[in-house]
Amino acid sequence: MNIISSVEPHAHVSSPESRRFSHVDTWIFDLDNTLYPHTSRVWPQVDERITLYIANLFGIDGLSARSLQKYFYHKYGTTLRALIDEYDIDPYDFLDFAHDIDHTDIELNASLGEAIEKLPGRKLILTNGSRKHAENVSKKLGIFDHFEDVFDIAAANFVPKPDRRAYEMFLEKHAVEPSRSAMFEDIAKNLVVPHELGMTTTLIVPKTVDPFREEFEQEAVKTPHIDHITNDLADFLRDCVVSARP
Template sequence: MAAFAHVDHWVFDLDNTLYSHESRVWPQVNQRITLFLQELFGLDGLSSHALRNYYYHRYGTTLNGLMVEHDVDPDDFLDFAHDVDLSLLEPDPALGVAIAALPGRKLILTNGSVGHARNVAGKLGILEHFEDVFDIVAAGFTPKPERSTYELFLAKHSVDPGRAAMFEDIEKNLIVPSALGMKTVLIIPRTPDPFREAWEQAAIEAGHVHHVTSDLTGFLTPLARN
């Protein structure tokens, strides 16, 4: 694909990007976050969900809100939220082949933890293809879509954004990468995910979304260069 002929830095989000939502990993994380709020504040499920939405929209992540407003230990939160069952996550050898065939470096940029990223990528059988994981801790707990997070990532890994592509399942997280000069690809589910808001999984027509796909492996395969 000519649009990616110059790319030799491949940057991937983790959850709902490197695996399909049908694996039901992310709903478990959602449930664990809600449960964390229930146990911390003695709330019911609906109140915890509402509080989580408040933190997300005001601070970018629930964790950021808890740290700012309640001085919650981030390690405690991340360990609790990512204590999920990965047994439904199947190895994806075809995706591994497609990623391995991409020319240049491959990196994961996630708002989750490095431990969660390694567990998921390991279960998928693709961890060996990635040079490193840049997580929420490395970002100083400032989440995507904040510009400073991308700038920290680019600086730490010496990534030239003009030679990079970003794969992400949340449209607003592609605004800054596009502005920095990266090619952007929005990953959408093949079928609507009832555990996510409609705006989180829509095929967005916007200048900062350069490509849209529901098939990551199929999208990557033609990008291999010999």
């Protein structure tokens, strides 16, 4: 399947065998490219800051730094994990540098806030970014107050999704029962473990192709570990989740 943004403005895809939401009492959301659209220009800035960090760290040019960054990302899941394991960097310095961005283009999303507020039960953010980054972005979106807590990369001892250990640490810390939970995420591989643990999974894809992200990160992949696919999270929560509950 191609990116469903090419099908229609508000597209939702669910297979007949997919898990539903009637039993869910804990709602778990990734942050980057899940709770905001790529037009907010958040991730491109973070990505550029990571490249600059690598260039400064190794004293290399931008193209070389970019190539090394992508190598780290594909091998370790995150550039940060690679830099910790191979070069023993200070992860907090890295996160502060990477997330020092301009939030001007992040728009208040009242419809998303209303949809999240109506979800019955707990709402949590599970991110490979920092708590500060999650707070800054979600406050600009106008949704921060709807969440009980943020579980960031530091809380996971810098073990990133999709590593099973990251999810297990999250579940233990927040006493979450996965079989009564739903996970919303923009990268398909990050939903494999949540589905294996018993969560209802939803993949968020962009409405239009994001030129700053790799193709595999935007694919609306139809696989057994993805129960639902949407390119409009607020609309999906309102029409396919809240309205469908008893």
